[in-house]
Amino acid sequence: MSDQEPEIRQAVEEWTAETGGAGEGGGEHPDAETLAAYHTRELPPAAEQRIQDHLLLCRECAGLLLDLEELDDPDFGREIEVPAGTGEALWDGLRQEITRKEPAPPAAAVIPFPSRPRPAPPLWISSLVAALVVAVIGLSVWVASLRRTVGELSRPEVNSTVLDLVPRGIGQREGGEVPAAVVPSGSRMVTLILSPARRGDFQDYEAEIARAAGGAVWRERGLRPNDYGSFSLTLPRRALGTGEHRLRLFGIRNGAREVLGEYALRLAP
Amino acid sequence: MSDADAAIQAIVADLQAGRAVEEGFRLLCERFHRPVYRFFARRGFPEADCFDLTQETFLGIYRGIGSFRRDAPFTTWLFKVATNAYRKRLRLQGAGKRAGYEVPLSSQPEEEDDRPAFQPVAPGPLPEASLLQAERARLLREAVHELPDQMRKCLILNVYHELKMREIGQLLHLSPETVKVHLFQARRRLHKALGPLFASSMPDGGEASS
Numbered sequence: 001m002s003d004q005e006p007e008i009r010q011a012v013e014e015w016t017a018e019t020g021g022a023g024e025g026g027g028e029h030p031d032a033e034t035l036a037a038y039h040t041r042e043l044p045p046a047a048e049q050r051i052q053d054h055l056l057l058c059r060e061c062a063g064l065l066l067d068l069e070e071l072d073d074p075d076f077g078r079e080i081e082v083p084a085g086t087g088e089a090l091w092d093g094l095r096q097e098i099t100r101k102e103p104a105p106p107a108a109a110v111i112p113f114p115s116r117p118r119p120a121p122p123l124w125i126s127s128l129v130a131a132l133v134v135a136v137i138g139l140s141v142w143v144a145s146l147r148r149t150v151g152e153l154s155r156p157e158v159n160s161t162v163l164d165l166v167p168r169g170i171g172q173r174e175g176g177e178v179p180a181a182v183v184p185s186g187s188r189m190v191t192l193i194l195s196p197a198r199r200g201d202f203q204d205y206e207a208e209i210a211r212a213a214g215g216a217v218w219r220e221r222g223l224r225p226n227d228y229g230s231f232s233l234t235l236p237r238r239a240l241g242t243g244e245h246r247l248r249l250f251g252i253r254n255g256a257r258e259v260l261g262e263y264a265l266r267l268a269p
Numbered sequence: 270m271s272d273a274d275a276a277i278q279a280i281v282a283d284l285q286a287g288r289a290v291e292e293g294f295r296l297l298c299e300r301f302h303r304p305v306y307r308f309f310a311r312r313g314f315p316e317a318d319c320f321d322l323t324q325e326t327f328l329g330i331y332r333g334i335g336s337f338r339r340d341a342p343f344t345t346w347l348f349k350v351a352t353n354a355y356r357k358r359l360r361l362q363g364a365g366k367r368a369g370y371e372v373p374l375s376s377q378p379e380e381e382d383d384r385p386a387f388q389p390v391a392p393g394p395l396p397e398a399s400l401l402q403a404e405r406a407r408l409l410r411e412a413v414h415e416l417p418d419q420m421r422k423c424l425i426l427n428v429y430h431e432l433k434m435r436e437i438g439q440l441l442h443l444s445p446e447t448v449k450v451h452l453f454q455a456r457r458r459l460h461k462a463l464g465p466l467f468a469s470s471m472p473d474g475g476e477a478s479s
Contacts, residue, residue, distance in 0.1 A: 008459055011409030012428045018410070032352035036345045041442065055440055056425050062432070062440055064352055067308055069439045072274075072344040074300075077307030083316060087302045090320070091295055094327050098291055 016057060029061055030054060039068050152188060153236060161187040161237075165247065167197040167261030180244065180264035187237050194231040194249050196260035202251030207233060209265070212244035221252070242269040277343045284334045298327055301347060308351050314358075322358060326351045405463060412462035416455055419443075423451040 030038070030051055037043050038051045055062045070076040163181040183190050194207065205223035210216040217240055223231045231249060247263040277300070284293045305326050309319040329350040337346050413421060419441070426437045427448075434448040441448070 007405060007409060008424075008456065009428045011406060011413050011459075012425055014406065015410050015413040016425060016429055029356075032349040032356070035352065036341075036349050039348075040341065040345060052422060052441060056422055056429075059430060062426070062430055063311070064348075065440055066432075066436050067311065068345070068348040071304050071308065071348055072342070074304070076304045077311055080307045080310045082303045082306050083320075086306060086320060086323075087299060090302050090324050090327060091298045093324050094294055094298055094331060095291065097328060097331060098294060 029058065035061065035065055036068065039065060149236075155188075161190045162193065163190065163265075164193045165195070165261075165263040165265070167195065167249075167263055169197055169262075180266040183237060183240070183265065183267045185242075185268040190235055190237055190240075192233045192235070192247070192263075192265075194233065194247070194261060194263065196225075196229065196231070196249055196251075197262075198260060199229055200251055200253075200258070200260075202253050202258070202260075204252040205231065205260075206250040206252060206257065207231065207247065208250070209235075209240060209245055209247045211241070212246055217241060217245070223249075237267070240265075240267050242267045274342065278339055281334065281337060281339060281343055285337070285339075294327075294331060297330065301344075302327070305347065305351055309355065312355060318358070322351075322354050325354045329354065408463050409459060412459045415462075416458060420451045420455045420458075423448050424455040427452055 034043070034047075034051070038048060041048075043051065051061075055065070067076070161183060163183065165181050181192075204221060205225065206219065206221040207223055208216055209218040218235065220233075223233075225231055243266070245265040245267060247265050248259055249261040249263075250257040251260045252258075277297075280293045280296055283289050302323060306319050306323045309322045310316075314322065326347070330347065333350070337343070413424070416424065422441060423437055423443075426432045426440060427434075432440070434445045434452070437443070437448045438445045443451075
């Protein structure tokens with residue numbers, strides 16, 4: 001050592017005290033993560049510079065870093081004697097922590113099986129299901145009604161009602177209004193024979209039954225006259241309802257309808 | 270990676286996978302309990318505290334083994350856990366400084382009490398010598414300030430922290446040879462700054478302990 005070493009030491013200490021602190025300062029200590037990152041050179045240059053500046057003033061952090069360098073060495077700190085049995089005592093404590101188990105539940109305890117919670121279905125699904133149920137019930141009723149009707153219509157009827165209708169105007173000419181033809185209440189089917197008031201060469205024919213108060217209840221096109229020039233219709237009685245009705249026969253030519261006859265019809269209740 | 274490092278990493282991998290947990294921790298404890306104990310002893314903790322802190326460190330390792338990234342050395346992670354335990358203990362003790370243990374007054378040497386209440390002033394240097402000494406100190410401080418950054422850091426760590434060249438190199442990420450050159454150059458510049466005020470002319474360059 002040269003003669004000036006004490007002076008250099010004093011100058012360094014004074015400079016250090018002036019610029020940063022008295023040996024333990026240098027600002028807040030970097031945390032363990034930062035020190036380890038500095039050790040493995042993972043810090044950016046500016047941060048590395050700050051750590052170095054801190055190390056100049058902080059014996060503690062410098063000592064920690066130097067120990068980190070040697071922690072992997074089995075001879076690290078060999079000047080310090082580790083008391084005998086330290087390793088075994090440490091391992092005993094650690095093993096207790098590792099093998100510690102949670103207490104088991106009492107064997108006699110009966111644990112009820114938890115019911116699985118069911119999430120409530122969305123409102124739209126409930127509405128859809130309700131609508132489908134109503135539709136199925138309605139369809140069932142309708143199908144049953146149709147079957148009954150088909151059954152009734154398929155059943156042969158003895159002495160079914162046949163009415164030969166005379167068009168209005170014909171009777172007037174002979175001195176009186178033609179009375180309405182009456183469909184009796186007991187009949188299921190009624191056959192109407194329509195004699196037109198006038199004839200002509202028409203492309204098609206159509207019949208229409210309407211209530212006296214207005215409102216058609218039945219209409220059909222495609223009629224064909226028989227060999228006598230009259231038309232026959234067979235209708236279910238129930239399709240017409242009850243009360244006074246008016247039946248008109250049309251001839252169709254070039255898309256225009258012409259009335260060929262008008263008939264009065266009364267359906268008994 | 271050395272064979273020893275590879276073996277440690279394999280143990281850690283098994284622990285993270287839940288394999289041979291007890292055996293793995295026993296091996297880690299056997300391998301590292303002495304360095305960890307000494308890590309705390311070097312910070313001035315008494316025996317009982319060193320044992321507690323070492324145990325706390327290994328419990329931290331056990332509880333946090335899943336978070337350890339195996340791309341880093343295990344000892345670096347061990348260092349972090351131990352340092353956190355150390356600083357936590359310091360906070361709990363309310364002492365933010367290293368080795369800040371209280372010493373009872375009764376343990377002070379008795380002879381101090383025998384000193385006389387009045388002591389005559391020791392004879393100091395003559396006024397001229399004091400002025401010269403102050404001037405030398407000022408010149409030296411300025412010279413320290415003028416040193417290149419890396420050179421000054423090496424000098425401070427060597428003179429102020431009394432670290433060896435190898436240790437300075439480790440702290441500053443320099444080779445010991447580079448540290449040696451920096452220290453030699455630093456002392457030469459300080460001597461040059463003082464010039465004729467120095468009693469002797471040149472340092473020997475080897476005074477730093479290595």
